[in-house]
Amino acid sequence: MIGLQIGKTVFRAPESERPEAPEEIILSTRNLSFWYGEKQALDGISMEIPVRQVTAIIGPSGCGKSTYLRCFNRMNELIPGSNLDGSVEYRGRDINDGRVDPVSIRRQIGMVFQKPNPFPKSIYDNIVFGAKVNGMSADMDELVETSLRKAALWDEVKNDLKQSGLALSGGQQQRLCIARALAVEPEVILMDEPCSALDPIATTRIEDLIRTLRETYTIVIVTHNMQQAARVSDKTAFFTVGESGGGELVEFDETHRLFTTPSDPRTEAYITGRFG
Amino acid sequence: MSEMIQAPRRGGVEALGDLTSRGPARKRRAIIERAIQAVLFACAAISILTTFGIVATLLGETIQFLRQVSIVEFLTGTRWTPLFASKHFGVLPLVNGTIAVAFVAMVVALPVGILTAIFLSEYAPTRFRSVLKPILEVLAGIPTVVYGYFALLFITPILREIFPQTGIFNVASAGIVMGFMILPMMASISEDALRAVPSGLREGAYALGATKYQTVTRVVVPGALSGILAAVILSISRAIGETMIVAIAAGLQPKMGFNLLQSMETMTAYIVQVSLGDTPQDTIEFQTIFAVGTLLFLMTFVMNVVSDWLVRRFREAYE
Numbered sequence: 001m002i003g004l005q006i007g008k009t010v011f012r013a014p015e016s017e018r019p020e021a022p023e024e025i026i027l028s029t030r031n032l033s034f035w036y037g038e039k040q041a042l043d044g045i046s047m048e049i050p051v052r053q054v055t056a057i058i059g060p061s062g063c064g065k066s067t068y069l070r071c072f073n074r075m076n077e078l079i080p081g082s083n084l085d086g087s088v089e090y091r092g093r094d095i096n097d098g099r100v101d102p103v104s105i106r107r108q109i110g111m112v113f114q115k116p117n118p119f120p121k122s123i124y125d126n127i128v129f130g131a132k133v134n135g136m137s138a139d140m141d142e143l144v145e146t147s148l149r150k151a152a153l154w155d156e157v158k159n160d161l162k163q164s165g166l167a168l169s170g171g172q173q174q175r176l177c178i179a180r181a182l183a184v185e186p187e188v189i190l191m192d193e194p195c196s197a198l199d200p201i202a203t204t205r206i207e208d209l210i211r212t213l214r215e216t217y218t219i220v221i222v223t224h225n226m227q228q229a230a231r232v233s234d235k236t237a238f239f240t241v242g243e244s245g246g247g248e249l250v251e252f253d254e255t256h257r258l259f260t261t262p263s264d265p266r267t268e269a270y271i272t273g274r275f276g
Numbered sequence: 277m278s279e280m281i282q283a284p285r286r287g288g289v290e291a292l293g294d295l296t297s298r299g300p301a302r303k304r305r306a307i308i309e310r311a312i313q314a315v316l317f318a319c320a321a322i323s324i325l326t327t328f329g330i331v332a333t334l335l336g337e338t339i340q341f342l343r344q345v346s347i348v349e350f351l352t353g354t355r356w357t358p359l360f361a362s363k364h365f366g367v368l369p370l371v372n373g374t375i376a377v378a379f380v381a382m383v384v385a386l387p388v389g390i391l392t393a394i395f396l397s398e399y400a401p402t403r404f405r406s407v408l409k410p411i412l413e414v415l416a417g418i419p420t421v422v423y424g425y426f427a428l429l430f431i432t433p434i435l436r437e438i439f440p441q442t443g444i445f446n447v448a449s450a451g452i453v454m455g456f457m458i459l460p461m462m463a464s465i466s467e468d469a470l471r472a473v474p475s476g477l478r479e480g481a482y483a484l485g486a487t488k489y490q491t492v493t494r495v496v497v498p499g500a501l502s503g504i505l506a507a508v509i510l511s512i513s514r515a516i517g518e519t520m521i522v523a524i525a526a527g528l529q530p531k532m533g534f535n536l537l538q539s540m541e542t543m544t545a546y547i548v549q550v551s552l553g554d555t556p557q558d559t560i561e562f563q564t565i566f567a568v569g570t571l572l573f574l575m576t577f578v579m580n581v582v583s584d585w586l587v588r589r590f591r592e593a594y595e
Contacts (some may be wrong), residue, residue: 080402103487106483113483119499129481130486
């Protein structure tokens with residue numbers, strides 16, 4: 001069934017049917033370049049990400065899409081020898097400003113990783129981890145329930161919150177990681193190929209979840225799977241490897257427009273090449 | 277159709293004929309193969325046979341010993357005087373001494389070792405790490421007899437300066453130096469355990485707004501706990517079995533108690549004392565060292581098994 005759907009993806013209502021208010025921008029980069037040591041990973045990327053929408057980033061391997069995503073919560077600075085040029089702004093504020101605390105950035109901008117990475121702790125402790133390290137004084141039981149409900153995992157685990165997060169299936173682990181990210185009440189959720197380690201059914205559930213979450217959160221998702229980008233996102237950015245060896249932004253547009261009438265021949269080549 | 281199938285088959289048989297070799301060359305190869313296998317087996321068998329031989333000797337002499345001394349007296353008696361006219365065979369003073377030295381060693385090695393491991397694995401810049409690791413390995417390569425003299429001639433005088441009642445031979449100085457000796461092993465195994473924690477877990481913690489310290493203490497160390505525990509047990513096992521330092525610096529008086537500034541005799545030191553002396557074979561005095569040796573072997577064996585189990589359990593968690 002999943003296979004049959006490929007090729008005739010149904011796009012959501014085009015932008016014209018929505019109110020034509022100017023988009024509120026939550027995240028933006030200006031001329032952002034990035035290096036791992038000598039190797040350039042990003043080359044001058046300028047992009048504006050609208051609030052409470054799903055923005056997908058697609059592109060071939062090595063085009064820097066994950067690197068780009070990780071610039072938004074300063075995860076890249078954990079890698080020794082990495083270097084950044086240009087600016088990354090969150091609600092108009094440069095997050096690489098010396099006075100900005102990366103810890104507070106990461107509380108506002110949560111992240112879900114490619115490989116589900118629950119802590120080797122109970123489901124309950126996984127959820128409250130973020131609240132505890134951030135010194136939040138919430139009712140922890142309530143926090144666990146609401147977070148798990150938001151991540152559509154509550155019904156499956158409510159009877160055994162003390163079991164280890166590692167005992168869950170891959171798809172459940174990934175939803176646990178999403179619940180864990182939601183528990184610190186972020187505004188943005190970055191998703192780095194969240195379904196690449198999951199089977200098709202688990203993938204469908206995560207995609208359903210992403211569509212629900214976009215009501216409340218801004219989601220930026222990196223994906224290898226163009227169908228997935230088409231299914232879940234409002235806007236899509238296409239990256240490719242530029243002449244410098246670093247990733248470049250080729251085209252950024254409404255998802256339906258990018259997939260049906262791309263303006264750049266490289267986008268078209270990539271999309272049609274993959275669609276066959 | 278059948279012709280087409282048969283044709284290549286016939287060709288195949290001819291080709292196979294070229295591949296089969298008969299005669300002396302083939303026989304020689306087979307003999308060499310078998311000889312190599314036999315030599316390898318013999319080498320493997322040597323270590324197994326040696327182990328069995330040692331265990332058999334230990335048990336044989338221990339059984340001889342237990343025919344004359346009840347196991348209850350041996351394991352619960354608090355006086356150990358097999359070399360005196362009035363003989364008592366309570367092994368507890370030796371166990372007491374062994375545990376006391378191991379305790380002091382662990383008080384030194386445990387915190388310093390784990391903190392060193394955390395530093396090396398989580399905080400040290402690559403360049404610093406590449407310097408510190410070899411230094412730790414040098415520490416591991418120092419002969420224990422050197423440690424023994426270091427305890428007796430360097431640590432003990434310092435202790436006597438601070439606590440004038442300290443004996444020339446004392447538990448504290450032997451234990452402290454033994455702690456330094458164990459430190460590299462403790463740090464190295466703990467570091468391996470910490471590094472085995474997947475980096476995805478660290479990223480997960482950072483992404484939730486955890487500081488580095490919170491990430492280390494709440495995610496990395498708990499994640500490596502069974503590996504660290506294995507390091508602790510192996511270290512204790514090493515401390516219990518260590519001989520030279522205690523023989524030189526801890527003295528030869530089997531005493532019960534907790535006074536670490538006095539001399540105590542450990543199980544290993546007792547075995548050295550009797551082995552080096554002129555105790556005639558086939559006497560009860562001689563058999564005591566086998567009984568003590570068996571007990572020592574059992575203690576370290578159990579600990580190694582437990583640590584092995586912990587390490588295996590730990591590996592299962594992430595792979």
